[in-house]
Structure formats: C-alpha cells, structure tokens
Amino acid sequence: MASLRASLSLDRVGAVIAVLIGVALTAAPFVTYRANRIVAGEGRMLADALPPAGVAAVVLAAIAAAACAALIRRPAIRLAAAALGLCAVFPAVGVSAGFVAPAGNGFARVSPALGFWLLALAFALLAADALMRLRLGPWVRLAALAAAGAAIALLLLSGAWADLSLMKEYAGRAESFWREARQHLWLALGSTGVACLVGLPLGMLGHRIRRLRTALLQVLNIVQTIPSIALFGILIAPLGYLAAHVPLAAALGIRGIGAAPAFVALFLYSLLPVVANTITGLGQVPAAVTDAARGMGMSARQRLVEVELPLALPVILAGIRIALVQNLGMATIAALIGGGGFGTFVFQGIGQTAIDLVLLGAIPTVALSFAAAILLDALIDLTQRGAHDRD
Amino acid sequence: MIEIERLTKRYGATTVVDDVSFRVEEGAIAVVVGTSGAGKSTLLRMINRLVAPSAGRVLVDGEDTMAIPEDALRHRIGYVIQGYGLFPHRTVAENIATVPRLLGWEKRRIAARVEELLDLFQLDPGEFAQKFPHQLSGGQQQRVGVARALAAKPALLLMDEPFGALDPVIRSRAQDDLLAIQRRLRTTVVLVTHDMNEAFHLGDRIAVMDRGRLLQYASPGELLLRPAEAFVEQLVGTAERPFRLLSLTKVGEALEPGHAEGEPILLSATLRDALSQLVWLGREALPVVDAAGAPAGRISIAQILRHGRALP
Numbered sequence: 001m002a003s004l005r006a007s008l009s010l011d012r013v014g015a016v017i018a019v020l021i022g023v024a025l026t027a028a029p030f031v032t033y034r035a036n037r038i039v040a041g042e043g044r045m046l047a048d049a050l051p052p053a054g055v056a057a058v059v060l061a062a063i064a065a066a067a068c069a070a071l072i073r074r075p076a077i078r079l080a081a082a083a084l085g086l087c088a089v090f091p092a093v094g095v096s097a098g099f100v101a102p103a104g105n106g107f108a109r110v111s112p113a114l115g116f117w118l119l120a121l122a123f124a125l126l127a128a129d130a131l132m133r134l135r136l137g138p139w140v141r142l143a144a145l146a147a148a149g150a151a152i153a154l155l156l157l158s159g160a161w162a163d164l165s166l167m168k169e170y171a172g173r174a175e176s177f178w179r180e181a182r183q184h185l186w187l188a189l190g191s192t193g194v195a196c197l198v199g200l201p202l203g204m205l206g207h208r209i210r211r212l213r214t215a216l217l218q219v220l221n222i223v224q225t226i227p228s229i230a231l232f233g234i235l236i237a238p239l240g241y242l243a244a245h246v247p248l249a250a251a252l253g254i255r256g257i258g259a260a261p262a263f264v265a266l267f268l269y270s271l272l273p274v275v276a277n278t279i280t281g282l283g284q285v286p287a288a289v290t291d292a293a294r295g296m297g298m299s300a301r302q303r304l305v306e307v308e309l310p311l312a313l314p315v316i317l318a319g320i321r322i323a324l325v326q327n328l329g330m331a332t333i334a335a336l337i338g339g340g341g342f343g344t345f346v347f348q349g350i351g352q353t354a355i356d357l358v359l360l361g362a363i364p365t366v367a368l369s370f371a372a373a374i375l376l377d378a379l380i381d382l383t384q385r386g387a388h389d390r391d
Numbered sequence: 392m393i394e395i396e397r398l399t400k401r402y403g404a405t406t407v408v409d410d411v412s413f414r415v416e417e418g419a420i421a422v423v424v425g426t427s428g429a430g431k432s433t434l435l436r437m438i439n440r441l442v443a444p445s446a447g448r449v450l451v452d453g454e455d456t457m458a459i460p461e462d463a464l465r466h467r468i469g470y471v472i473q474g475y476g477l478f479p480h481r482t483v484a485e486n487i488a489t490v491p492r493l494l495g496w497e498k499r500r501i502a503a504r505v506e507e508l509l510d511l512f513q514l515d516p517g518e519f520a521q522k523f524p525h526q527l528s529g530g531q532q533q534r535v536g537v538a539r540a541l542a543a544k545p546a547l548l549l550m551d552e553p554f555g556a557l558d559p560v561i562r563s564r565a566q567d568d569l570l571a572i573q574r575r576l577r578t579t580v581v582l583v584t585h586d587m588n589e590a591f592h593l594g595d596r597i598a599v600m601d602r603g604r605l606l607q608y609a610s611p612g613e614l615l616l617r618p619a620e621a622f623v624e625q626l627v628g629t630a631e632r633p634f635r636l637l638s639l640t641k642v643g644e645a646l647e648p649g650h651a652e653g654e655p656i657l658l659s660a661t662l663r664d665a666l667s668q669l670v671w672l673g674r675e676a677l678p679v680v681d682a683a684g685a686p687a688g689r690i691s692i693a694q695i696l697r698h699g700r701a702l703p
Binding site: 286288289290291292293294295296297298299302307310311 | 439441461462463464465466470472473474475476477478479480489490493536539540549
C-alpha cells in the first residue's frame with residue numbers, strides 16, 4: 001500500500017517543472033516575429049510557429065518530459081526525458097525561424113520568445129535536478145559538460161539556427177565576436193590568475209600572522225563593497241597618471257580607461273575569495289596534524305607544502321571557483337569603460353534596443369560561468385577524493 | 392638516557408614549568424602525571440624543543456639538545472600525541488614513512504621498515520598499508536601513530552596522552568601492547584598522562600607534577616609507601632593504595648609451595664588479579680601455573696594481604 005502510494009505520488013520539483021511546461025505550451029508565444037531588427041515584435045504560438053509535424057514533435061516531447069518530471073522518480077529516466085525535450089526544442093526554434101519568416105525577406109527577424117525560454121528552462125531544471133540526484137562522480141560530470149558543449153557546437157555549426165535573429169547578429173559580427181570573446185576570457189582568466197599569484201601568498205602570510213589577517217580581510221571586504229562602476233572611476237585617476245608618467249606603462253597599453261582599469265578592478269574583486277579561502281583552508285588543518293608534523297621534524301616549508309596546502313586545497317579551490325565565476329560575469333561591465341569583452345554586445349544592444357544583440361553578449365557569458373563552475377567543482381571533488389577514498 | 396636539568400618555562404609572569412630535574416635511564420619508561428595545567432605537556436614539549444625553555448637544559452645521551460638543530464633533534468625523537476595527528480591525505484604506509492623519508496632513506500629500506508612496523512603492531516601490511524587514516528578504528532589509528540613515531544628507530548619516544556582518545560577496553564590492550572613492544576625495542580619513553588592507573592601500569596618511574604613543580608620522582612612502590620607530600624598521597628588515592636601496591640607485584644614473587652583446588656592462576660598475573668579471582672570464586676587459595684601450564688605452587692589470600700600492607 002505504502003509503495004503504491006509512493007509510486008503514484010507527485011514529485012514536487014517535477015510538478016513545478018510540469019506546470020512550467022504546460023504554461024509554455026499553452027499560454028506563451030514560442031517565437032517573436034519582427035519585420036525588421038528594431039520594430040516591436042509579434043508573438044507566434046507554437047501551433048503557428050512550426051510545420052504540423054514539428055508542432056507534434058515538440059508537443060509530444062514536452063508532454064513526455066512533463067509526465068516523467070511529475071510522476072517518475074528514477075533520476076536516469078528523468079535525465080533522458082530532459083535530454084529528449086532539449087533535443088526537440090532547440091532545433092525546433094531554428095526550424096521555426098525559417099518557417100515564420102517570409103522567404104527571401106532579409107530584414108525579417110525571428111527570435112525565441114517566452115514559450116521557448118520557459119521550455120528550455122524547464123528541461124534544464126529537470127536535467128540539473130536529475131544530475132544532482134544521480135550524484136555523478138567528477139569525471140562523469142566533466143564528460144557530461146563536454147557532451148553538452150559538443151551538442152551546442154553541433155547545433156550551431158550545422159546551421160540549424162542560421163535563420164534565427166541571434167545568429168544573424170552573429171553573422172554580421174563574427175570577427176568582432178571572437179575578438180571580444182578572447183578579450184573577455186583574457187580579462188576574467190587573467191585577473192583571476194593574477195589574484196591567485198598574489199592572493200595565495202597573501203593568504204599564507206595571513207594564516208601565519210594574525211594581525212595581518214584581520215587587516216587584510218577588512219580591506220578586501222571594503223573593496224568588495226565598492227560598486228564596480230565606482231571602482232572603475234576610482235582607478236581612472238591613478239592609471240591615467242601612471243600612463244602619463246611611466247613610458248613603459250603606456251607602452252603596455254595601460255590607460256585611465258580601457259582594459260587596464262577593468263583588469264585591475266576584477267583582480268581586486270577576486271582577491272577577497274582567494275585570500276579568505278586560503279586563510280580558512282589553512283586554518284582548518286587540524287591542530288594535532290600540524291603539531292605532529294612539527295614534532296616529527298618537518299621544516300616550516302615541508303609542513304606547508306606536504307601537509308597544510310594539500311589539506312587546504314579543496315577550500316582554496318572553492319575560493320578560486322568563486323573568483324573565476326564572479327569575474328567571468330563581471331567582465332561584462334568592462335565594456336562600459338572601453339575594456340571590451342562580451343559586454344560590448346550587451347551595451348550596444350541596449351543602446352540600439354536590439355535584444356538579440358544583447359543576447360549575443362549575455363548567452364556566452366552565462367555559458368562560460370556555468371562551465372567554469374562545473375569544471376572547478378569537479379576539480380574540488382577530485383582533490384577531496386585524494387584525502388578520503390583514493391583506495 | 393635522558394637528563395632534564397633545572398628545566399623552567401615562564402610565560403610572562405606565570406611559571407608553567409618550575410625548575411624541574413630528573414633523569415630517565417636507558418630503556419626505562421618514565422610517566423609524568425599531574426592534574427591538568429600542571430605543566431606536564433609543556434615539560435614534554437621542551438624535550439623535543441617544540442617549546443623553548445626559559446632556563447635549564449635537556450641532555451639526550453649526554454648531548455645538550457640545544458646543540459642539535461631543531462629538526463634534526465626531532466628526527467631522533469619519536470613523538471606521539473593524543474589524537475595522533477595522522478596525515479589524513481596520506482596512506483598508513485606513507486604516514487609511517489614520514490621521518491625515514493625526511494631523513495632521505497632509500498625507498499626499499501623505507502618499504503621494508505614500514506612492513507616490519509606494521510607486523511610489529513599486528514596490522515597486516517596487505518590490508519592496512521594502503522588504507523587512509525579515516526578508514527581505521529581508533530585503536531588502529533593509535534597503533535599507526537606509535538609505529539610512525541618509531542619508524543626511524545629513535546632512542547627516545549615522547550608520548551602525550553597517547554591513550555586518551557581510546558575507550559577503556561581498547562586502552563588497556565593498547566597499554567599492554569606498548570609495554571610489550573617497549574620491552575622488545577628497549578626504547579626510552581617519557582609518557583604524559585593524568586590517569587594514575589596508566590601511570591602505575593606503565594611507569595618504571597613516575598614523576599608527579601603540580602602547578603609546574605616536580606613533587607616526587609620515584610618508582611611506583613616508593614610513591615605508594617613513601618609519598619613526598621600530601622598532594623602525592625592524595626593523587627595516588629588513599630583508598631586505592633593497597634590495590635595499586637598489589638598490582639605492582641607478580642604472583643611469581645609471592646608464590647607459596649603446595650597445592651590448591653580450583654581454576655589455576657598464571658605466574659605472570661599480578662597479585663591484584665589473583666585477589667580479585669580469589670574473592671570472586673570464594674576460595675582461600677588457588678593453584679598457580681606457569682605459561683606452559685605446569686603447576687608452580689599456590690597463592691593464598693593471607694599471602695596476598697601480606698603484600699598489600701604499607702609496612703611489612
């Protein structure tokens with residue numbers, strides 16, 4: 001009796017996902033059609049957005065996924081249902097773009113609308129929920145990330161999305177897209193890298209010297225509270241002075257505005273998580289372990305390298321993860337002061353009220369942060385496994 | 392041999408260890424007892440210079456420890472603490488190999504030594520060498536902790552409450568194992584505890600400390616029969632005295648000729664064990680046998696009581 005009830009009971013997360021899917025199918029437009037790039041668009045419901053076979057495929061996949069989400073508890077099946085939904089809805093929106101736009105009209109724009117986004121959100125939630133319940137090991141998670149990346153690359157390279165407004169925005173700026181992508185990565189990864197180079201030794205010193213620790217954390221906490229745009233402003237004066245008076249700085253491209261203040265600001269923001277987690281991680285090493293290490297005649301350097309750092313590594317990596325994910329997102333702001341990066345498209349798009357251009361900057365930013373989070377989480381797990389069940 | 396000479400530690404105005412001197416003979420176990428805050432641990436940590444003395448000195452085999460570089464000194468002195476401080480990210484074998492590795496021993500020699508120690512501590516190398524500390528029971532962790540301290544064959548072993556984290560049953564077994572291994576290796580041991588039973592069980596000599604001062608340093612029997620101060624008498628426990636005294640003497644030393652009925656007692660048992668057995672069985676006397684089971688004589692309640700008196 002109990003098992004019967006359990007097998008029929010609704011899954012709470014699943015029920016919410018099913019409702020989302022229901023709303024997306026019945027009450028929200030699947031795509032938006034616009035006669036040209038900047039006029040207001042009109043929504044097209046799913047039934048009008050695809051040829052009948054396409055409508056049937058999307059509806060069936062969505063209903064199947066909703067049913068699995070609400071009623072079936074086995075994570076593997078839920079994951080398969082989510083994958084099925086994603087595989088139906090992503091190509092479908094590309095097909096829809098060709099279907100809705102009048103043939104030969106180069107100005108018409110078709111973009112994904114609320115219905116598509118709700119469906120994508122619902123399937124992604126279902127997938128994330130299933131992956132969490134599966135408790136996959138770090139290697140499998142990395143493989144899943146690679147597979148998702150490959151699927152997206154395949155979708156984009158196959159031209160299935162070529163008619164979508166987003167890809168038309170891209171087609172017009174492919175060159176600058178990849179230039180800004182490199183700039184974005186350089187800003188985010190570079191500043192995080194420098195934060196590690198500076199923050200790890202600072203954290204180690206802070207761990208040893210209590211006074212320095214307090215001062216350090218207080219200063220970094222204050223830096224963290226300065227709004228990014230204000231920090232850019234604060235940096236303009238000293239960097240401008242530097243550029244004007246130190247020829248080498250100017251030769252390196254350092255100016256009051258542009259990439260230099262953005263880089264410095266991101267570096268300053270990421271210093272807090274790196275330093276704080278280094279101090280916390282080293283502080284968590286059990287006193288008995290360090291006492292035993294000292295008592296056996298390990299030098300300060302041997303203790304740090306062989307005992308303290310390995311044991312603190314998961315916590316330190318968690319700090320680097322915070323810094324990296326934060327910087328990948330915040331590097332968008334750099335475009336405001338001419339620092340480049342994906343923010344360039346976001347702010348251009350806002351200026352032109354071209355929402356697809358905004359997305360061209362925003363989607364890669366979110367994807368990068370997401371991938372970085374998964375990558376570093378897996379890395380953290382791998383280092384922790386070393387400490388617990390490497391047998 | 393280790394000589395502690397007028398060792399003193401002051402932190403500001405407070406004196407934690409106050410002018411302590413004693414000497415531990417080669418191959419002996421000295422137990423330092425006292426209430427918490429008596430300065431026992433500080434005294435111990437001054438021997439391997441984890442704490443720098445304010446005054447006085449320590450000689451190990453006649454050599455002033457201050458003349459030896461800090462790390463080199465610690466490589467020569469085994470150190471076991473409560474909680475053991477095993478490295479959680481290293482296997483049992485890697486943990487035990489710590490000091491030999493620091494000393495730059497050859498790989499093969501280290502592996503052989505690790506195996507030898509695991510055998511000595513009754514941990515099957517095949518099963519335990521590659522395990523991580525968190526996969527071991529408390530008793531196994533304790534054995535690995537002692538094995539690690541003995542890895543580089545130190546002449547001196549310092550132990551700070553090494554059995555403090557064990558439950559009573561495992562603790563008494565661990566104490567017996569330590570005694571057996573110590574008798575075999577003839578390592579000089581200085582052990583700190585607040586447990587009087589442990590002190591009487593393990594110590595060849597017992598140093599009683601209170602508020603930084605050494606009140607008495609004597610054999611267990613002397614401590615019982617001639618306590619130097621009221622505090623020593625109190626710490627030893629007046630109600631426990633006769634039983635402690637009995638537990639210091641083996642049945643073999645109080646053997647009587649003749650026969651008795653009942654379950655035999657081993658020659659190596661203590662008089663305390665024998666008395667307990669006699670009371671429990673309601674007998675006046677029991678037969679005594681040697682380890683091989685051959686009859687050796689008898690032990691009676693009257694004979695035992697004679698050994699439990701303060702004055703013969």
